[in-house]
Amino acid sequence: MSSIRPRRRAAAAAACALLLPVLSGCFSGPTGGAADGGSGDRRLRVAMAFPPAQAMSPYGDDAVLLSRLAVVESLTALDENGTAEPALATSWKRNGDSGWTFELRDADFQDGEPVTAEAVARSLTAAAEAPTAPRVLSDTDIEATARDENTVEITTDGFDPLLPQRLASPSLAILSEAAYGKKGKADPAGHATGPYTLRELDGTATATLERHDGYWGKKAQAPGVDVRFVADGTARANALRAGETDVAEAVPVAQAAVLDEKLVHEVPTARTNSLYLNTAKGVFADAGMRAAARTAVDGQALVDGVYEGRADPARGLLGPALPWAAERRVEPEGRAAPAKRAEVRRADEIVLATYTNRAELAEVAGTLQQQLERAGFTVRQVVRDYAQMEADALDGAYDAFILPRNTLLDTGDPVSYLGSDFTCDGSFNISQLCDKAVDRAVAEAAGIAGTERRQQAEMRAEAEILGRDAVVPLLHERFVQGVAEDVEGVSLDPMERTLITAETRVG
Structure with missing residues (x-):
């Protein structure tokens, strides 16, 4: 805690004082917080950072939301x-x-x-x-x-x-x-197999979960879960502080500094925050411009200034949650030379985009804008709720997109992430990268059964991707979760697949 700067502490405390009256009652409802019996029988109240982007379809990022809620x-x-x-x-x-x-x-x-x-x-x-x-x-x-x-x-x-x-x-x-x-x-509402059933979804505002009494495993400890989707990180932290929620997902770094330390749980993750550059059109279709952006970025400044030291500077796409990556890392070869400053200054305005659901990202965008402008770029920011941006990002609507990605989310092995984000047919290819050498390297890694040999091939694929400057790794995040003192059984999962489980209960 001593590493948090007084200025940030004061600013966060002031925000709390202003927001607490507004938040009063926001996390209550017909069942939110009402006792259903003795200790351990109360419904859980959860504040999630990301609202459903596809009405809880399992085929996109909402699948992770359903998994984290044990549906x-x-x-x-x-x-x-x-x-x-x-x-x-x-x-x-x-x-x-x-x-x-x-x-x-x-x-x-x-x-x-x-x-x-x-x-x-x-x-x-x-x-x-x-x-x-x-x-x-x-x-x-x-x-x-x-x-x-x-x-x-x-x-x-x-x-x-x-x-x-x-x-x-x-x-x-x-x-x-x-x-x-x-x-x-x-x-999935009422048709899945988890310990909790999704009974009601109110757009992007709330969700109501009930215990699935016919669950094949251990019966859920709580009778249900009342979920609020709250994009504002300060609001989530304030709700936890005020006792209006039991679990607050993704507490902002600035708020973690002023919360009671008993409520804060820091988790190392496989999540890498990167700057994805549009290789298909616009300013960054030029490799020299992408190289100029890479050399302009200072990730350490983001770790120190935005994340207050609660992150690690990036050395590649795969971070310290995968200790073998550093041992097998291959340096990229054949990178384009950075465009000269005069060329950068003559380039068109670039649109730098990110989203509001993770509190630090807006500040990351502001710092990156300053760094890029010092290198000669003209930058315009677009910052909105993630649900309003995902489709445009995947369609290549932005020149640059700041995105934290869990590199182990899909298979527990990074080869799936490399394939989805950086190959010609990748379904999450925000950089719009299509390069035969990259595709070959990823395909080679995907086809190797032996763990050590596959990891070596994955690092060769990482080097191919970084060599194109389609993505600039910024830092490796740590996840900060807020949990009320009387709540037990919350899953602090580095892979971010689980949060609420059958074991989660109050009291």
Whole structure:
């Protein structure tokens, strides 16, 4: 705490004083905070940073939201080392180079229908055929068939040693037949398998979850969860301070400094905050301009000035949460020479974009704007709620986009992230990068079964990507979660897949 500067402490405290009256009652409701019995029987109140971007569709980032709220499950899960472990599947084995067999556990969906091999095959097929394929499938195709009631066969279009980890993705959640009412759509509300059922979604404002009493595992400790989606980080922290919420996701660094230390839990993550540059059009279609932007950026200044030391300066795309990365890192070769300052000054205005849901990003954007302008760029900022920006970012509407990405989110192995974000067919390619050498390097890594050899190939792929200056790694984040003193069982997950669990309770 002593490293926090007094100026920031004072500013944060002043913000708290102004906002507390406004927040009073914001986190209460018909059930929010009402006792349902004795200790441990009260509904949970949770303030989430990101509202649903696709009405809780499992095929985009909302899948992670559903996973963090313990609504959906997949065939497998990931342990703390990123290794696949049983979830709806109890065991699996490989059949040749491209086939796998999965045995299912005895479980029911939240609407009472049994989890069968036919249901699993239907869910995986729907995900594979979705209009926008989940990122985890951006570098592979899968085909699932029911062999008998409890056995599923899954084949891939090539050798895929990471399939068990891939199937742990929340985007490949298993849903009942009733979830698929419209072609290309999937509704998880009441049709998933997790310990909590999504009963009601009020747009991007609130969600109501109820305990799934038919859950196959340990019964949820709380009778339900009342969720508020609060993009303002100060508001989330104030709600925690005022006792109006039990869990506040992603507490801003400035607020962590003035909260009671018993409420603050800092978690190292695999999340790298990077500056994605549009390689397809505009100023940064020119490699020299991208190199000029890279040399203008000072990540250490962001760590010190914005994150108050609660982050690590970037050395590449893969940070300290993956200790093997530093040992195997390969330096990029053949980078373009930075454009001269006179050329930069003559370039068109660039649009630097980021979003409001993570409190530090607006300040990161301000600092980066200053750094880029000192190098000669003319910069205009666009900062809005993430739900309003994702589609435009993926369409290449911005010249530069500041985005923290969890490099282990999709498979527990970074090769899926490299494929989705930086290959020609990648489904989350904000940089619009399409380079044959990068595609070859990522494909090589994806096809290696041995862990050490795959990691070495992944670092070669990282070097190819960084060599194009399509992305400038800024820093590696630490996640700060706010949890009330009387709340137990919150998952502080470095992979950010879990938050509320069956074990989470009050008292």
